[in-house]
Amino acid sequence: MPEPDLEQLQRQHIETLQQRYSKALVETGYDALLISSGAAPMRYADDHGYPFQGYGPFLHWTGLTGLENSWLLIQPGQGARLQVHTPDDFWHASAALPDEAWARDLAVEGSVETAPPLPVLSTQLAVLGDPLTLAGVPGDHNPPALVTAVEATRIHKTEYEIACLAEANSRAAEGHRAARAAFLAGESEFGISLAYQQATQQRESEAPYHSIIGLNDHAGILHYQFYDVVAPEVSRSLLIDAGYRYRGYGSDITRTWAGPGQGEFQALLVGLEALQKRLCQAVAPGVDFVALHRKTHLGLAALLSSAGVVKGMDEEAMVAEGITRAFFPHGLGHLLGVQVHDVGGKPVPSPADAPFLRLTRTLEPGMVVTIEPGLYFIPSLLAPVLAGPLRHHLNQGLIDILSGCGGIRIEDNVVVTAEGGHNLTRACLP
Ligand code: GLY
Ligand code: MN
Numbered sequence: 001m002p003e004p005d006l007e008q009l010q011r012q013h014i015e016t017l018q019q020r021y022s023k024a025l026v027e028t029g030y031d032a033l034l035i036s037s038g039a040a041p042m043r044y045a046d047d048h049g050y051p052f053q054g055y056g057p058f059l060h061w062t063g064l065t066g067l068e069n070s071w072l073l074i075q076p077g078q079g080a081r082l083q084v085h086t087p088d089d090f091w092h093a094s095a096a097l098p099d100e101a102w103a104r105d106l107a108v109e110g111s112v113e114t115a116p117p118l119p120v121l122s123t124q125l126a127v128l129g130d131p132l133t134l135a136g137v138p139g140d141h142n143p144p145a146l147v148t149a150v151e152a153t154r155i156h157k158t159e160y161e162i163a164c165l166a167e168a169n170s171r172a173a174e175g176h177r178a179a180r181a182a183f184l185a186g187e188s189e190f191g192i193s194l195a196y197q198q199a200t201q202q203r204e205s206e207a208p209y210h211s212i213i214g215l216n217d218h219a220g221i222l223h224y225q226f227y228d229v230v231a232p233e234v235s236r237s238l239l240i241d242a243g244y245r246y247r248g249y250g251s252d253i254t255r256t257w258a259g260p261g262q263g264e265f266q267a268l269l270v271g272l273e274a275l276q277k278r279l280c281q282a283v284a285p286g287v288d289f290v291a292l293h294r295k296t297h298l299g300l301a302a303l304l305s306s307a308g309v310v311k312g313m314d315e316e317a318m319v320a321e322g323i324t325r326a327f328f329p330h331g332l333g334h335l336l337g338v339q340v341h342d343v344g345g346k347p348v349p350s351p352a353d354a355p356f357l358r359l360t361r362t363l364e365p366g367m368v369v370t371i372e373p374g375l376y377f378i379p380s381l382l383a384p385v386l387a388g389p390l391r392h393h394l395n396q397g398l399i400d401i402l403s404g405c406g407g408i409r410i411e412d413n414v415v416v417t418a419e420g421g422h423n424l425t426r427a428c429l430p
C-alpha cells in the first residue's frame with residue numbers, strides 16, 4: 001500500500017487523466033478508447049517470450065508494468081474500466097488484481113480472455129497499443145491525431161508522478177552508492193551490476209532500462225550493453241547509467257568515477273560535474289532546451305581548453321568546427337516519465353547541429369527532464385578530427401591517456417517548477 005499522501009495524489013492523478021483524456025477524445029472525434037497493456041512477443045521458433053514492461057499510456061493510468069494482455073476502456077462521462085488478464089495457467093503465477101484506492105475508482109475485473117471488453121453505445125471507438133496485440137479488435141487503431149493528443153497528456157507531470165519520480169531517484173541512489181563502493185573495491189562490471197541490484201532490490205528486467213556499466217574504455221561506449229565478469233587489471237574509471245522503476249516511473253541517473261592515480265581524468269571529471277551543475281541550475285520555465293544544449297557545447301569547449309585537450313582555438317570556433325561534437329555526440333537530455341525517453345519531447349525535429357537531441361521544447365512547469373552532458377573519447381569520432389586540418393590543435397598525448405578512461409557522463413533528473421528547477425537526483429545523491 002502506498003503512503004496515505006501518495007494514495008491521495010494518485011487518485012487526483014487519475015482524475016486529471018480522466019479530464020485530459022476526455023478532452024483529447026472529444027477533440028479527435030472519439031467517444032470511447034481502448035488501451036492495450038501489450039504482450040511480450042515470443043522468440044522466433046522458441047517457447048519463451050521477451051522481457052515485458054508494458055505500453056506507456058497503460059502505465060500512465062495504472063503504473064502496473066507486469067500485466068500482459070490486459071485492457072483499459074475509457075469512456076468520457078462513464079469512468080474507466082480495467083480488465084486484467086488472469087488466465088487459468090498452472091505454469092505461471094496469475095496477476096493479482098490491484099486493490100489500492102486508485103483501483104477502486106476504476107471498475108477492475110479479472111478475465112481469462114485476451115480480447116478486450118467492448119463499449120456499449122460507442123459509435124467512434126479508438127484503440128491504442130502495440131499493433132501485435134490489436135488483431136481482430138474493432139475500432140480505429142492508433143489514429144495519429146489521437147496518438148499525438150494522448151502523448152501531450154504526458155508532458156506535464158502531475159504531483160503524483162513527480163512524487164513517484166522522486167522515490168525512483170531515492171532508490172536508485174542506493175544502487176549508485178553501492179556501485180561506487182564495488183568499483184573502488186575492484187569488482188568487475190558484472191560484480192558492480194550485482195551490487196546495484198542488491199542495493200535497489202530490483203531485477204534489471206524490471207528497471208526502466210538495461211543498466212550501462214562500463215569500466216575503463218567501455219565508459220566511452222554510449223550504450224555499452226555487456227558486463228565483463230572478470231575485473232580489469234587496473235580499474236581506471238567507471239561510468240554507470242542506471243535507474244529504478246517505482247510504480248511505473250523510472251529514474252535515469254549517471255555517475256562517473258575515477259580510480260586512484262587518474263589525475264588528468266579526475267580533473268576533467270571535476271570540470272564536467274561543475275558544468276553539469278550549472279546546467280541543472282539553469283533549468284527554469286521559458287528556457288529553450290535547444291539553446292541549453294548549445295550552451296553545453298560552449299561549456300565543453302571551455303573545459304577542453306582549460307584541461308589542455310584542445311589548444312589555440314576559441315570556444316565558438318571549437319563548436320562551429322564540430323570539435324565539441326566529436327567529444328559529445330548525444331543530446332543534453334530528454335523528458336522522463338513511465339518511459340525513460342518519454343514521449344512528446346519533439347514537437348519540431350532536432351536541429352541539424354543536434355541530430356540526437358530528444359527534447360526541442362521550451363521548458364514549462366511540470367516537465368521532468370534529464371540533464372546529462374558527457375565528454376567521451378570515442379575512437380571513430382576522434383579519428384577524423386585527429387587526421388584533419390585542425391589536428392594540430394589537439395593534444396594527442398593527453399587524448400591517449402584519457403582514452404583509457406573511456407568517457408564521462410553525469411546525469412540528473414530535474415523537475416521544472418514555477419520558480420526554476422528542483423533536482424530530484426541531487427536531493428538524494430549530492
Ligand atoms: N539511460 C539512457 C539515457 O540516459 O538516455
Ligand atoms: Mn537519459
Ligand code: MN
Pocket residue numbers: 241242252253254411
Ligand atoms: Mn541515462
